[in-house]
Amino acid sequence: MSSAPQSSPSPPSPPPGARRPARAGTAAHAETRPSRWARLVDSDLFYSFIHSPVTVLSALVTLVLVIAALLAPAIAPHNPFDPATLNLMDGFTRPLQANEFTGNVYWLGTDAQGRDLFSAILYGARVSILVGFAAVAFAALLGITLGLIAGYRGGWVDSLIMRIADVQLSFPAILVALLIFGVFKGVAPPALQDRMAVYVLVVAIGLSDWVQYARTVRSSTLAEKNKEYVQAARVIGVPAPLILLRHILPNVMGPVLVIATIGLALAIILESTLSFLGVGVPPTQPSLGTLIRVGQDFLFSGEWWIVFFPGLTLLLLALAVNLLGDWLRDALNPRLRR
Amino acid sequence: MFAFILRRLLQSVLVMLTVALVSFGLFRYIGDPVNNMVGQEASMAEREALRESLGLNEPVPLQFLRFVGNAAQGEFGMSYRMARPVADVIVERLPATLELALISGVGALALGIALGVYTALRREGWLSHAIMGLSLVGVSLPTFLIGILLIYVFAVELKMLPAFGRGEVVDLGWWTTGLLTTSGLKSLIMPAITLGLYQLTLIMRLVRAEMLEVLRTDYIKFARARGLTDRAVHFGHALKNTLLPVITITGLQIGSIIAFAIITETVFQWPGVGLLFITAVQFVDIPVMAAYLVLIALIFVVINLIVDLLYFVVDPRLRVQRTGRAH
Numbered sequence: 001m002s003s004a005p006q007s008s009p010s011p012p013s014p015p016p017g018a019r020r021p022a023r024a025g026t027a028a029h030a031e032t033r034p035s036r037w038a039r040l041v042d043s044d045l046f047y048s049f050i051h052s053p054v055t056v057l058s059a060l061v062t063l064v065l066v067i068a069a070l071l072a073p074a075i076a077p078h079n080p081f082d083p084a085t086l087n088l089m090d091g092f093t094r095p096l097q098a099n100e101f102t103g104n105v106y107w108l109g110t111d112a113q114g115r116d117l118f119s120a121i122l123y124g125a126r127v128s129i130l131v132g133f134a135a136v137a138f139a140a141l142l143g144i145t146l147g148l149i150a151g152y153r154g155g156w157v158d159s160l161i162m163r164i165a166d167v168q169l170s171f172p173a174i175l176v177a178l179l180i181f182g183v184f185k186g187v188a189p190p191a192l193q194d195r196m197a198v199y200v201l202v203v204a205i206g207l208s209d210w211v212q213y214a215r216t217v218r219s220s221t222l223a224e225k226n227k228e229y230v231q232a233a234r235v236i237g238v239p240a241p242l243i244l245l246r247h248i249l250p251n252v253m254g255p256v257l258v259i260a261t262i263g264l265a266l267a268i269i270l271e272s273t274l275s276f277l278g279v280g281v282p283p284t285q286p287s288l289g290t291l292i293r294v295g296q297d298f299l300f301s302g303e304w305w306i307v308f309f310p311g312l313t314l315l316l317l318a319l320a321v322n323l324l325g326d327w328l329r330d331a332l333n334p335r336l337r338r
Numbered sequence: 339m340f341a342f343i344l345r346r347l348l349q350s351v352l353v354m355l356t357v358a359l360v361s362f363g364l365f366r367y368i369g370d371p372v373n374n375m376v377g378q379e380a381s382m383a384e385r386e387a388l389r390e391s392l393g394l395n396e397p398v399p400l401q402f403l404r405f406v407g408n409a410a411q412g413e414f415g416m417s418y419r420m421a422r423p424v425a426d427v428i429v430e431r432l433p434a435t436l437e438l439a440l441i442s443g444v445g446a447l448a449l450g451i452a453l454g455v456y457t458a459l460r461r462e463g464w465l466s467h468a469i470m471g472l473s474l475v476g477v478s479l480p481t482f483l484i485g486i487l488l489i490y491v492f493a494v495e496l497k498m499l500p501a502f503g504r505g506e507v508v509d510l511g512w513w514t515t516g517l518l519t520t521s522g523l524k525s526l527i528m529p530a531i532t533l534g535l536y537q538l539t540l541i542m543r544l545v546r547a548e549m550l551e552v553l554r555t556d557y558i559k560f561a562r563a564r565g566l567t568d569r570a571v572h573f574g575h576a577l578k579n580t581l582l583p584v585i586t587i588t589g590l591q592i593g594s595i596i597a598f599a600i601i602t603e604t605v606f607q608w609p610g611v612g613l614l615f616i617t618a619v620q621f622v623d624i625p626v627m628a629a630y631l632v633l634i635a636l637i638f639v640v641i642n643l644i645v646d647l648l649y650f651v652v653d654p655r656l657r658v659q660r661t662g663r664a665h
Contacts, residue, residue: 166353167353167356172598175634178600178619182619265478273480276480276604277616278616279620300501307490319474
């Protein structure tokens with residue numbers, strides 16, 4: 001069974017479908033190293049990465065934030081959600097200043113309950129990032145699947161999926177997500193709501209963002225399915241699902257990668273927005289958005305740091321991921337490479 | 339062109355019916371409408387009477403038709419939480435949102451085009467680089483953070499602007515406006531900036547990209563060869579052709595401005611429909627959610643339609659080759 005377009009008996013010229021986003025110049029090179037990974041970390045992509053300081057910096061910031069968030073239980077000096085470790089006397093400690101009653105010093109200060117903000121931010125970023133990744137994975141899985149099916153099958157399946165996509169696209173993601181959340185609140189028993197909230201959030205954000213993937217994958221699939229390597233696979237009797245997964249999918253992944261990266265930034269922002277609006281994660285499991293919502297109330301009494309540091313973390317995270325996405329889009333876009 | 343409009347109209351009706359179906363599904367199947375309307379003490383007979391009067395015993399398709407009929411007349415039943423007709427509440431809240439959306443939309447458009455043109459013409463200037471860099475921050479900055487930042491600077495520290503509410507409003511009978519009082523205008527500034535900033539960056543980047551594209555074309559080179567002044571070339575020839583995609587995007591953005599107003603209105607406690615909707619979601623006030631959904635869908639559909647028609651007015655090429663538009 002042929003595995004990749006390269007190994008199928010194709011015309012002498014380099015495979016026309018391989019790496020649709022402009023690999024024309026390096027396709028011959030790719031033929032000698034057919035591994036998918038080698039083609040992904042193709043030398044000019046890597047070159048463009050190394051030669052863009054902003055991108056390297058964003059990658060670094062993203063990496064540090066993600067690792068710090070994932071390792072939050074190990075790194076955080078306090079467990080912000082263990083009431084036993086909280087000391088109310090520590091409340092409203094300014095950043096890097098000793099508390100006037102207890103003399104304790106906290107890097108980023110504390111909130112009203114004397115919770116260490118640095119720890120709270122680590123845990124909050126953990127929720128934000130996990131929800132963001134999960135939502136993007138869900139949206140991409142759904143969108144890619146539907147896009148592949150719509151593009152390959154055509155006919156009424158295609159029309160139906162794309163009609164639904166059109167209708168949904170005319171609504172902003174936040175509205176769709178809010179609506180799904182509202183429905184969930186109306187349906188689920190109150191006891192379940194807090195425990196299920198994170199999953200519902202993932203589904204809500206994912207469902208609000210699948211259209212992009214579906215549209216992109218569909219149009220790439222339409223272009224790919226008539227190429228020789230797909231026809232060859234069909235002729236030798238490869239079943240349709242296998243053709244989609246092993247032959248077409250690898251060749252439409254370039255644009256998907258870009259959408260997913262930018263989508264991650266959007267998902268993180270959307271999650272924090274929903275949590276800020278009070279319909280996201282439960283207060284027992286605060287994300288960055290929840291921290292900001294709580295901190296906003298203290299702004300008027302001058303305790304700016306309670307909202308400032310979670311906000312700054314969120315901004316850094318979103319900005320870094322956005323910059324990465326921007327770079328990836330430009331790097332994979334053949335029209336910009338002259 | 340007529341066929342095209344007809345097809346678009348048909349599509350719009352289809353979208354509206356889909357939304358109505360979702361909205362009807364919300365109303366009919368989430369919780370029991372009767373339970374939500376009467377208190378715990380209502381007797382079985384009272385419940386049955388209400389059920390009958392709401393038509394909940396009839397076949398579901400018939401109920402849906404009735405729902406659509408009522409919705410077309412602006413009738414969405416009673417809000418569970420406020421015990422008032424939903425239509426009344428929405429009409430009361432709508433002016434606040436529309437005023438906010440209009441002001442921030444117009445501001446974003448004007449400033450966005452100006453900045454976009456500037457950054458395209460002075461591509462290498464330091465100010466252009468600064469503006470482009472800031473715009474990226476603007477895209478990554480969640481709306482609510484912008485609002486909080488503004489509140490902290492201008493309301494808490496400088497005490498120049500009110501932090502929440504709409505200020506004094508003037509009642510014009512069917513419309514309340516905050517545009518006629520100083521406190522109303524002052525209250526509008528920060529929410530309008532918060533709401534418009536994202537659209538501003540979007541429009542600016544779009545105008546810049548389009549302008550750069552257009553400036554490379556042959557007819558611009560020809561215009562320069564004819565010895566026209568820079569001003570005539572840039573604004574008479576280049577900008578005109580840049581604005582076409584801007585119209586589409588701006589049109590589509592009006593809808594999302596109204597949706598994003600949910601966030602801005604929450605931050606500033608602005609008494610508009612967005613705040614109404616978010617409270618409805620929190621309290622599972624289904625009739626309000628359903629009505630808001632239909633309202634937003636209607637606004638979107640109408641705007642989409644207008645944008646499509648505007649294309650014919652603005653782009654003469656479309657009028658010549660009528661069937662040529664691939665859609």
